Amino acid sequence: MTATNATPERQERLDGVTVFVEVVRLGGFARAAEHLDLTRSAVGKAMARLEARLAARLFHRTTRVQSLTDDGQIYYEHCLRALSELQAAEAQMQSGRHAVGGRLRVTMPVLFGRHCVAPILLNLAQQHPSLDLYLSFSDRPVDVLAEGFDLAIRSGVLGAESAGLRARKLVVQRKQVCASPAYLAAQGRPQxxxxxxxxxxxxxxxxxxxxxxxxxxxxxxxxxMPLTSRLQLDDLEAIADAATAGLGLAWLPEWLVRDRLRTGKLVSVLDDQPGAARDCYALWPSTPHMPLRLRLAVDALVEHFAEGGE
Incomplete structure (x- = not known):
């Protein structure tokens, strides 16, 4: 039971508890000293400091045996519970690195998340029944660290808001100018x-x-492009619906209109003049150890987009 960043006073407390538990568990100072590779004098001094700090006598001492006082028995039971909780926490942390379990909180843009990210993560959850997913869909700037998310999906240039986060590029999001066949038949196709x-x-x-x-x-x-319009909407799917209905030209992500283009409900125009594209990233808090559930989620996203999925 150690703490590498503990203050000297804190470390002394931790060491005192360790020595105390071993003295009780092994039935004496001498056995505890041998087990901990300490001198019997060092064990005795550690117990004396512990009793002084607690202002309580923990042992009945005789020349032959040490037995717990009532205060010592109560303190020992508390120490065992604390050690048990620490061991359980360590086991959970280790299992998080070696087994796909625990909770994964992910924030993502609404439409891109719904169409392109959520299906991959839900498939991952289906493969690993011990994985708990919380998926949050929002187009607002989410503070990943302050709001306790494990993973964020972001598009565009990463700025100061990505400080303290690690990033991995997932895909380049391209957009397409498109319109319905009826609109193009009536208004002509821009060249x-x-x-x-x-x-x-x-x-x-x-x-x-x-x-x-x-x-x-x-x-x-x-x-x-300095374009004006009498039709302005704050939802990309609604814009796709309006374009499909023949109300005008739209500039939309390829992943959003792929099915409409394939079925002929929309037709792409200006194919030989590709516009600006946006990089999409996975971001997560920078920590020394990346839980397996997070690593697998990022890898699943990278693999999907590398295979041409959007």
Whole structure:
């Protein structure tokens, strides 16, 4: 029972408890001294300091035997319970590194989390019945450390909010300009980003901030497109629904519109002019030991996206 970062006073207390428990367990100072590789004098001094600190006599001492006083018996029982709890905690920590169990708290963006992350983690939970998952879906900036999350999924440039966290890149999120076949038949298909200004545009707006389209200009340089729209929505799926209904052009993540593109409900345009992409990361608190449940979750996400999943 040691503590490498304990103060001298704290270390003395820990050592005193260890010696006391061994004296009682082995039935005497001499046996405890031999077991702990200490002198009998050192054991006696440790017990004297312990009794002085507790202001109680722990042993009845005779020339032949040491037996516990009533106070000593009570203190011994408390020590055993404390040691048992410490051993249980250590066992749980070890099992967290060698068995897939315990609770994993994960925060992720709402739509990307629902479509791309949650299915992977739920599959992991299905494979490991001892794994408890808490999945939180939120587009607000979550303070991973302050709010006690084990894992966070983030998109975009990592800034100061990632301090104290480790990061692993999962995937590059690309976006696609698309529209319904009916809209393109009625309004024509844009052949360049310059023609977008003549079309109906569906814009994503949240907290009074428009998500500006970032596409190549005539020189091929990625720039913010100065687009306006009478239709502004704060939900990407609603924008996909509006585009499918023929209300205009949308700039949406490929993972969100993949099924609609495959079935022909939406058609991609400007395929030869790819726009800005965003990196997606897994982040977790920086600690010396990474629990196995967390390592497997990160590895499962990395493997899925490496195989082309989104």
């Amino acid at each position: 360049s980003t310059a023609e977008l200004a003549t079309h109906s545009i569906l814009l994503y707006r949240r907290a009074d901030r428009i998500n500006v389209w970032q596409l190549p200009d005539a020189t091929g340089r990625i720039v913010d």
